[in-house]
Amino acid sequence: MIGEGTQSTNQRRHNYLQENVEVGFFTDPTVCIGCKACEVACKEWNEVPDDGFTWLGNSYDNTGHLGASTWRHVLFLEQDRQKGSQIVSSHSLGSGDGEDPFRWVFLSDVCKHCEEAGCLEACPTGAIVRTEVGSVLVQNDVCNGCGYCVVSCPFGVIDRRPQPLPDAGGAFKCTFCYDRQKSGLPPACAKVCPTESIVFGRLDDLRARATQRVQQLREHGYADAQLYDPIDTSVRGTHAFFLILGEPEAYGLPPKPQVPTIHLKSAWTAAFATAIGALIATLCAFAFL
Amino acid sequence: MPKGLKDGPFPTHYEPLESPVSNELYSHDTNPAEQWFARQENRFAPPGDPRFPYVLTTYRLTEHHTAGGMSRFLSHLAKLQPEMFAEISPELATQHKINNADYICVVTLRGAIEARALVSRRIRPLALNGKTVHQVALPYHYGTAGLVRGGAANDLLTISGEPNVTIMEAKALTCNIVPGRLPRGPAFAEFLNKYAPQTGPTILHPEERSFRKGQSGGGHAHEGKTWM
Numbered sequence A: 001m002i003g004e005g006t007q008s009t010n011q012r013r014h015n016y017l018q019e020n021v022e023v024g025f026f027t028d029p030t031v032c033i034g035c036k037a038c039e040v041a042c043k044e045w046n047e048v049p050d051d052g053f054t055w056l057g058n059s060y061d062n063t064g065h066l067g068a069s070t071w072r073h074v075l076f077l078e079q080d081r082q083k084g085s086q087i088v089s090s091h092s093l094g095s096g097d098g099e100d101p102f103r104w105v106f107l108s109d110v111c112k113h114c115e116e117a118g119c120l121e122a123c124p125t126g127a128i129v130r131t132e133v134g135s136v137l138v139q140n141d142v143c144n145g146c147g148y149c150v151v152s153c154p155f156g157v158i159d160r161r162p163q164p165l166p167d168a169g170g171a172f173k174c175t176f177c178y179d180r181q182k183s184g185l186p187p188a189c190a191k192v193c194p195t196e197s198i199v200f201g202r203l204d205d206l207r208a209r210a211t212q213r214v215q216q217l218r219e220h221g222y223a224d225a226q227l228y229d230p231i232d233t234s235v236r237g238t239h240a241f242f243l244i245l246g247e248p249e250a251y252g253l254p255p256k257p258q259v260p261t262i263h264l265k266s267a268w269t270a271a272f273a274t275a276i277g278a279l280i281a282t283l284c285a286f287a288f289l
Numbered sequence B: 001m002p003k004g005l006k007d008g009p010f011p012t013h014y015e016p017l018e019s020p021v022s023n024e025l026y027s028h029d030t031n032p033a034e035q036w037f038a039r040q041e042n043r044f045a046p047p048g049d050p051r052f053p054y055v056l057t058t059y060r061l062t063e064h065h066t067a068g069g070m071s072r073f074l075s076h077l078a079k080l081q082p083e084m085f086a087e088i089s090p091e092l093a094t095q096h097k098i099n100n101a102d103y104i105c106v107v108t109l110r111g112a113i114e115a116r117a118l119v120s121r122r123i124r125p126l127a128l129n130g131k132t133v134h135q136v137a138l139p140y141h142y143g144t145a146g147l148v149r150g151g152a153a154n155d156l157l158t159i160s161g162e163p164n165v166t167i168m169e170a171k172a173l174t175c176n177i178v179p180g181r182l183p184r185g186p187a188f189a190e191f192l193n194k195y196a197p198q199t200g201p202t203i204l205h206p207e208e209r210s211f212r213k214g215q216s217g218g219g220h221a222h223e224g225k226t227w228m
């Protein structure tokens, strides 16, 4: 926590991995300053290659979305409609009532490390595994690049790296800095975040802290503050959850994410019924010969 | 006056050396102790010059360092802010029929550069002395080399000397904007001459005329400068 200095869970060494403690990220956009230090630290530590230099003309966001070469993505949201009760600026010109609901929100997005992960369920080679700390890890030396995980992630996080980038073809996403965690180091993004908008720590601690923060913000007039952690869906909660102001759609977060495997039963039932039907039809055809 | 201070003793308000309005507080517009460096390529537009109706300001982005000489060469930083842009309000964009991400030219008496328009509600028109004055905001991190390149905001600035630290006024100037791409080669000189005539008197600002050499009491930046 801010003020704890080197004793903060973002800074100090830990044994979470050795002790099989479930860890997570809590990301709080209300203190994010949009510096993108997390995005840069992630690219630096993980040696993520650059995938081109494109100016998007979308506020200060020039990465657009998470992908094979963007594992932390700072979203810049310029909202000019009032979404619930919110702090407004009085420095507006010509809007008549002197109230301007405009606000600029920054949110550092990342792989959610789902409790029930679509990518992991879909992976046929076993390249995607659940780690000791509960995170979801792609082992790139096992991944064969089939791309099943890409369509199975309900958040559009994981992606295959295109040519001509290094390791092209393989699927990539946030590793939760598994290599750092093995040595007792906190993930790079949390370590550098100057405002502790990203907090790394024990999952149970973070959940309690997040609930408290939502409460605090509501008391301070942010009536639309809420937690984004889809526990009630088939994803069954995440290891990287977010505090958001307003609705999840505004942040590109699905309001009701579902793991595609929930459709398995009906898909298999339908396939089975079709097979039986085809068999009967064939038998009938022979019977009337 | 506190020891060592070249203006004061109390804080007060003067307009920047280039301003779209006159000073409402005094008959004098600009800080009398400010240093002007009068050269043909460093001319200051007079207050309210109709050719340069907008406020120009420059600022930093977290992704780049100073004029970008280091950060423009590092892919992890350059990727995050890859092109020169100019932030303008939706009101100003409508006036000039500019869409977000269109190319525009920013012109001052000293030069002209090209940038992509970033139209945002964050940039608010100012209400100054009863008139609406629009602002143009530029990051100053781009140049001609590196993984990412772009117009150098420094090309637009004046060189002046704040009386105490002799730092130039880089955050408040006046400019004009022209939709479209910046012409290159000989056409550039023609373009610049059209919007910012490069001939004519060196001193255009009335208060620059009254400034005398040595008036501000000297400073480390005096040496080697050309004075009128």
Ligand code: SF4
Pocket: A111, A112, A113, A114, A117, A118, A119, A120, A136, A152, A153, A154, A155, A156, A157, A158, A173
């Ligand atoms: S967010 Fe997507 S990539 Fe990340 S663990 Fe969940 S399903 Fe996998």
Ligand code: SF4
Pocket: A031, A032, A033, A034, A035, A036, A037, A038, A039, A074, A106, A108, A192, A193, A194, A195, A196, A197, A198
């Ligand atoms: S490092 Fe922290 S403050 Fe900076 S953009 Fe990332 S989350 Fe926001």
